[in-house]
Amino acid sequence: MPDTNTVTVTVPPHPEFLHILRQLAGGVSATLPLTIDDIDDLKLAVDEAASSILTRLQGSSEITLALDTDDDGLRATISSDASIDRWPGAELLGSLAWKVIAGLIPEASAERDGNGRPAIVLRMHPLTSDRR
Amino acid sequence: MTVGATGSSGSTKVDDATVLELFDRIEDDPTARESIVVLFQPLTEYLARRFTGRGEALDDLIQVANVGLLGAIDRFDPEREVQFSTYAAATIVGELKRHFRDKGWTIRVPRRLQELGLRVNRLLPAISQELGRSPTVTELAVRLEVDEEEVVDAMEAAQVYSTMSLDAPINDEGGTALDALGELDPSMERLDEWASIAPAIRELPPRERHVLYLRFFRGLTQSEIAEQIGVSQMHVSRILAQTLRLLRGSLGPEQVSQEGAQGSP
Numbered sequence: 194m195p196d197t198n199t200v201t202v203t204v205p206p207h208p209e210f211l212h213i214l215r216q217l218a219g220g221v222s223a224t225l226p227l228t229i230d231d232i233d234d235l236k237l238a239v240d241e242a243a244s245s246i247l248t249r250l251q252g253s254s255e256i257t258l259a260l261d262t263d264d265d266g267l268r269a270t271i272s273s274d275a276s277i278d279r280w281p282g283a284e285l286l287g288s289l290a291w292k293v294i295a296g297l298i299p300e301a302s303a304e305r306d307g308n309g310r311p312a313i314v315l316r317m318h319p320l321t322s323d324r325r
Numbered sequence: 326m327t328v329g330a331t332g333s334s335g336s337t338k339v340d341d342a343t344v345l346e347l348f349d350r351i352e353d354d355p356t357a358r359e360s361i362v363v364l365f366q367p368l369t370e371y372l373a374r375r376f377t378g379r380g381e382a383l384d385d386l387i388q389v390a391n392v393g394l395l396g397a398i399d400r401f402d403p404e405r406e407v408q409f410s411t412y413a414a415a416t417i418v419g420e421l422k423r424h425f426r427d428k429g430w431t432i433r434v435p436r437r438l439q440e441l442g443l444r445v446n447r448l449l450p451a452i453s454q455e456l457g458r459s460p461t462v463t464e465l466a467v468r469l470e471v472d473e474e475e476v477v478d479a480m481e482a483a484q485v486y487s488t489m490s491l492d493a494p495i496n497d498e499g500g501t502a503l504d505a506l507g508e509l510d511p512s513m514e515r516l517d518e519w520a521s522i523a524p525a526i527r528e529l530p531p532r533e534r535h536v537l538y539l540r541f542f543r544g545l546t547q548s549e550i551a552e553q554i555g556v557s558q559m560h561v562s563r564i565l566a567q568t569l570r571l572l573r574g575s576l577g578p579e580q581v582s583q584e585g586a587q588g589s590p
Contacts, residue, residue, distance in 0.1 A: 223476070228460060229460060230459040232462070288522065289523040289572060292522075296540070
């Protein structure tokens with residue numbers, strides 16, 4: 194059974210705090226056998242995902258990034274306690290933000306987390322450089 | 326009584342009584358607010374100048390400082406003991422600092438990290454070629470004989486160098502990305518689909534559009550793009566980050582496509 198480590202940070206729902214999420218994603222992913230291209234893509238996608246949630250939330254008081262790592266790689270879950278109707282809506286999935294996220298991280302999905310909170314989940318596998 | 330509206334470096338003095346008198350009229354007289362703005366221009370300029378050399382044009386900084394000044398005028402309470410000039414200076418400096426913080430820029434990158442960033446930059450093309458992919462942080466750390474944490478810090482620091490450097494050569498290779506691109510660019514046609522969602526894409530400089538195209542439509546990695554356009558991987562990373570941020574900033578939620586979804590990936 195794979196050993197999973199989780200690092201979580203919660204920030205206020207303001208753009209000026211998003212760089213903390215980006216930096217944390219960079220720091221945690223650097224502990225895995227991921228290439229620097231992968232790490233940069235993940236940071237960009239976390240930024241984009243958090244902004245996406247931020248611009249769509251209603252009455253959120255926080256944005257959370259949870260980074261789960263195990264032998265299979267990394268799972269980044271960006272979620273909010275906001276109430277967002279119809280998540281993920283066509284509006285999100287048709288947006289440029291989503292095209293960017295999906296373009297950066299092939300295994301990206303918009304779902305609800307265990308607590309029913311709107312979330313964007315990004316998965317990366319170690320050295321999956323099938324792009325190369 | 327007078328106060329120095331430009332701090333110790335300036336000679337312009339603003340009469341405190343004049344300012345209070347303007348605040349008295351501010352509710353009824355729209356020109357009073359403007360007069361305060363004009364009176365405190367030397368202060369905004371002086372403070373904006375203190376933030377130059379960090380990659381932002383002075384004009385832009387003065388604009389940011391003026392946002393701070395307007396906020397200070399709106400929130401200032403003449404009943405309080407504090408003088409407006411003191412209150413305004415604190416608000417303006419706060420606005421300027423926030424401006425840099427919002428952009429995720431640190432104020433100062435330690436020399437040690439700058440140097441390590443340059444070493445990473447020099448090493449990347451060779452090691453990427455050798456491995457057939459970009460290296461991991463561990464591989465870089467081993468090769469550079471530094472801690473992994475230092476590599477992460479250096480790469481993070483490289484991300485926060487000023488935007489001004491985007492058009493300047495950032496490594497010893499010389500030449501800018503634009504030189505390598507030549508006349509350009511078939512990418513606009515392919516980016517049309519994106520441009521229909523985000524019209525700001527049409528306004529992007531050719532290089533930024535080209536990098537978007539290579540990353541998202543050709544599926545090239547950042548390292549491959551770096552090689553193709555003749556800049557470092559970190560430079561590509563910055564171009565992408567800034568371009569995406571720019572597009573995001575110009576995209577209100579109401580502007581994103583209301584059309585059908587593409588379905589979950």
